[in-house]
Each structure stands twice: as structure tokens, then as C-alpha cells.
Amino acid sequence: MQFPYYIAKRYLISKSGTNAVNIITLVSVVSIILGTLVLFIVLSAFSGLKEFNLSITSIIDPDLKIAPASGKTITLSPDQEQQLNSLKGVASYSKIIEERAYLEYDGRTSLAFLKGVDEQYLDVTQMDSTIFVGYWPSTGEPEVSMGLLVRKRLSINVGDYGSLVTIMTPKPGTGQITDPTQAFNSSKAMVSGVFQAGEALDNDHVFGNIDFVGSLLDYPVNQISTIEFKLNPDADEDNLREELNAIFNNNIIIKNRIELNDALYKMLNTENLALYFICTLVLIIALFSFVGSLIMIIVDKRKHIKTLSDLGATLPTIRKIIFTQGALMIVIGGAVGILLGAILIVLQQQFGFIPITAELPYPVKFEVINIVLVYATILILGFLAARLAATRINRKLIEDS
Structure with a gap:
């Protein structure tokens, strides 16, 4: 292995007698560097974009959320609540009531997703940080905070007790409805604030305190829809899942932040994979010039190859020389490309050009x-390209030199 490596290294650092070969070799090395640079920057940029998108979900979504496995509500007994309070790894949890609602104000209407939360909710999420007009609903008051698009459809004033929104929710019960006017519970509330937390929430979400929403829905005090948890940094999620299932007799569905946003995660991962394959395809195209440059080197070095053969070098050894030269070009070019890419990424992080x-x-x-x-991508593809170019050396080429 020392002999092929020594000759390949000499070929790599020495100039060819033909200027065109030198230019083609330089272009192929630059294409390797640029291909590696582009692939690294694209993946790093997408990683940053993915983290940015997911950081938004960390503001509005809990670490864990439990919902009933069947039906719409959970009946939380005092014993179960005591067990929740004693869970290790849980920093805070919030009891929540959720229901579809119909909003009406001054002849304008909007469907909404009404969410009643207790005072611990802002310890679990940072929803109050998304308020840009007004304030978060006060505990025990008939106040709501609504998404930007909901407020836009209703054109309602914020913080004005003279502009109350009417909230209607379906009455619980079974059987056929004979009088539509008796099918809904209705109450009025003041819009205390407007939040902007992404289109999904801005389009239909309305938040109020749990007492107001529970009264509107005629729910008993111990009847809720979901429970959301904020975990300690060192919490064991798997262990907590087991404990929660034990507390609720496996009659709940438990989801973490990733599972709550599974569509977003799948989309981001799919886009990341697609970008990787597209950039890899560009890199493969760039490697065609690399193969061409190695073939040109072989043609240029035919007399040297003939001399090596006459001195006793076998055909596999000569092929290994060309392969090693190509491999060195790939290793060096890939390393330079990654180094330049890393410098650009760090500069963007520091200065945001x-x-x-x-x-x-x-x-x-x-x-x-x-x-x-x-x-790994540039090495695998580059080594395959170098091997392909090395196979162009055969006994006939040596004998005709």
C-alpha cells in the first residue's frame, strides 16, 4: 500500500505537462469543494429552520398532554389529583376544558375552538407571550383571549365591556333535538386580548379561564377534557407515561410535543430528506468532471504507467495508484468544503448576514x-467515482503506451 500511496501523492502535488489537464484537475477539485460546501450549508440551514419552527411549538404546546381514550372528558377524582401532585419529574400541570363554540358579535359570526385553562396553564406553556394586544384573561372573570384571525372576522373591540362577544356551545346530553333554540348554552364575555401564535391557533382558538368555560358547558368541577404537563429537564418520560397510565387505569392517550405535531415533524423530515437527495444529485453531477479529470490524468500519464509496468508493477497496483490519487482529492476537497461551510455557518450564527x-x-x-x-456522502460517492476511473486502465492501454 505504501508504494501506490507514494506515487499517487507525487502525482497529486506535481503539475502535469499538459496545461489543459492541470485546469481540468483544478476545476474538478473546486467542484468537489463547492458541492460539499453547498450540501453542508443546505443541511445546516434546514436544521436551523427546523429548530426555529419547533421552537414556536415549544411556546404553545406542553411537554406532555393526556386526553381520554374514549369520550370527550376525564373525571378527575381527589385521589387522582393527589397522585398527580406527587409525580416526580413534573414541574407543573394544568387542567383544561376544550369544546367547539360558535361566536357572534354585531351580526358577524365565527366558529371557534374554545379552551378553558386554569391559573397553572401559563406555567406549562408561554401562551401569554404571544399576546400583542390587551392581556391574558383574568382568573374567574368572563373574559377571553382570541386569535388574530378570529378577531379580524368579528371586528370586535379589545378590552371594551361595551363590546361583548356571545359564545354558544352545544348542550351536553343525548337524544334528538326538537327545539334548536334549546340546543346551545350561551354566555357573553369581554375580549381581553388578542394573540398571534401561528395560523393554526390564530384562525380559530379562543382561550378563557376554566371556571367560565366549565360553567358555560355545565361541567362539574371535577370534569375536564385534558391535562397538560411541563416536565423537569431531568424527567424520565417513559417512566411518567407508565405512572400516568396507572393513575388513570390505561383509559387515557398520552402524547408528547413531537406526537402533538406529528404532521409538522413528518413534513420537516420529508423536506430535509428531499433536499439531501437533491443536493446529492448535484454532487453526483459534479463528480462526473472528477471522473473525467482522472481519465485525463491516466491518458497524460500513459508513459509513466508503461514505465511502472516495465518495472514490475502489476495492473491492480497501477489501478490502485490512480484510485488513491482520486481518493486523496476527494478526502482533501471534502474536508476543505466542510471547513469553509462550517466557517460560513458560524459567521451567520454570530452576525446574521x-x-x-x-x-x-x-x-x-x-x-x-x-x-x-x-x-460520508462525498467519500462514498467520490471513492466509487475514483474506482470507476481507475478501471479504465487495462492491459491494452499499457501495451499501446
Whole structure:
């Protein structure tokens, strides 16, 4: 192995007698560097974009959420609540009532998803940080905070007791409805604030305190829809799942933040995979010039190859020389590309040269996994390309030199 490596290294650092070969070799090395650079930057940029999107969900979504396995509500006994209070790894939890509602104000209407939350809700999530007009509903008051798009449809004043929104919810019960006017519970509330937390919530969500919403729905005090949890950093999620299932006799569905946003995670992962394959395809195209440059080197070095053969070098050894030269070009070019990409990513993180808005730089994230993935990709594809070029050397080419 020392002999092929020594000759390949000499070929790599020495100039060819033909200027065109030198230019083609330089272009192929630059294409390897640029291909690696682009692939690394794209993956790092997407990692940053993915983290940015998921950071938004961390504001509005809990670490864990439990819902009834069947039906719409959970009856929480004092004993169960005591067990919840004693759970290790739980920083806080919030009891929540959820129901579809119909809003009406001054002849304008809107369907909404009404969510009644207790005073611990803001310890579990940071929803109050999304309020940009008004304030979060006060405990025990007939006040609601609604999404930006809901408020836009109703055109209602904020913080004005002279502008009350009518909230109607279906009455619980069974059997056929004979009088539509008796099918709904109705109450009025003041809009205390408007939040902006993403289109999904802005379009239909309305928050109120749990007492107001529970009274509107005629729910007993111990009847709720879901419970949301904020976990300690060192919490064992699997262990907590087992304990929660034991408390509620396996009659609940437990979801973490990823499972609550499974569609978003699947979309982001799919887009990441698609971008990786597209950039890899570009890299494969760039490697065609690399194969071409190695073939040109073989043609240029025919007399040297003939000399090596006359000195006793076998055909596999000569092929190994060309393969090793190509492998060195790939290893060096890939390393330089990743190094340049890492420098650009760090500079973007520190100075935000490329902005999304005037105040928001494009998010990027430096991850070791991206370095490993990019370098493994360029090495595998590059070694295959070098091997393909080395097979062009055969006994006839040596004899005709």
C-alpha cells in the first residue's frame, strides 16, 4: 500500500505537462469543494429552520398532554389529583376544558375552538407571550383571549365591556333535538386580548379561564377534557407515561410535543430528506468532471504507467495508484468544503448576514451529524467515482503506451 500511496501523492502535488489537464484537475477539485460546501450549508440551514419552527411549538404546546381514550372528558377524582401532585419529574400541570363554540358579535359570526385553562396553564406553556394586544384573561372573570384571525372576522373591540362577544356551545346530553333554540348554552364575555401564535391557533382558538368555560358547558368541577404537563429537564418520560397510565387505569392517550405535531415533524423530515437527495444529485453531477479529470490524468500519464509496468508493477497496483490519487482529492476537497461551510455557518450564527426580516436573521444550526453525513456522502460517492476511473486502465492501454 505504501508504494501506490507514494506515487499517487507525487502525482497529486506535481503539475502535469499538459496545461489543459492541470485546469481540468483544478476545476474538478473546486467542484468537489463547492458541492460539499453547498450540501453542508443546505443541511445546516434546514436544521436551523427546523429548530426555529419547533421552537414556536415549544411556546404553545406542553411537554406532555393526556386526553381520554374514549369520550370527550376525564373525571378527575381527589385521589387522582393527589397522585398527580406527587409525580416526580413534573414541574407543573394544568387542567383544561376544550369544546367547539360558535361566536357572534354585531351580526358577524365565527366558529371557534374554545379552551378553558386554569391559573397553572401559563406555567406549562408561554401562551401569554404571544399576546400583542390587551392581556391574558383574568382568573374567574368572563373574559377571553382570541386569535388574530378570529378577531379580524368579528371586528370586535379589545378590552371594551361595551363590546361583548356571545359564545354558544352545544348542550351536553343525548337524544334528538326538537327545539334548536334549546340546543346551545350561551354566555357573553369581554375580549381581553388578542394573540398571534401561528395560523393554526390564530384562525380559530379562543382561550378563557376554566371556571367560565366549565360553567358555560355545565361541567362539574371535577370534569375536564385534558391535562397538560411541563416536565423537569431531568424527567424520565417513559417512566411518567407508565405512572400516568396507572393513575388513570390505561383509559387515557398520552402524547408528547413531537406526537402533538406529528404532521409538522413528518413534513420537516420529508423536506430535509428531499433536499439531501437533491443536493446529492448535484454532487453526483459534479463528480462526473472528477471522473473525467482522472481519465485525463491516466491518458497524460500513459508513459509513466508503461514505465511502472516495465518495472514490475502489476495492473491492480497501477489501478490502485490512480484510485488513491482520486481518493486523496476527494478526502482533501471534502474536508476543505466542510471547513469553509462550517466557517460560513458560524459567521451567520454570530452576525446574521442573511436576514429573513430586518430583525430576524436566517436560522442556521451547526450539527456534528451534518458533518458526518456530508463527509460520508462525498467519500462514498467520490471513492466509487475514483474506482470507476481507475478501471479504465487495462492491459491494452499499457501495451499501446
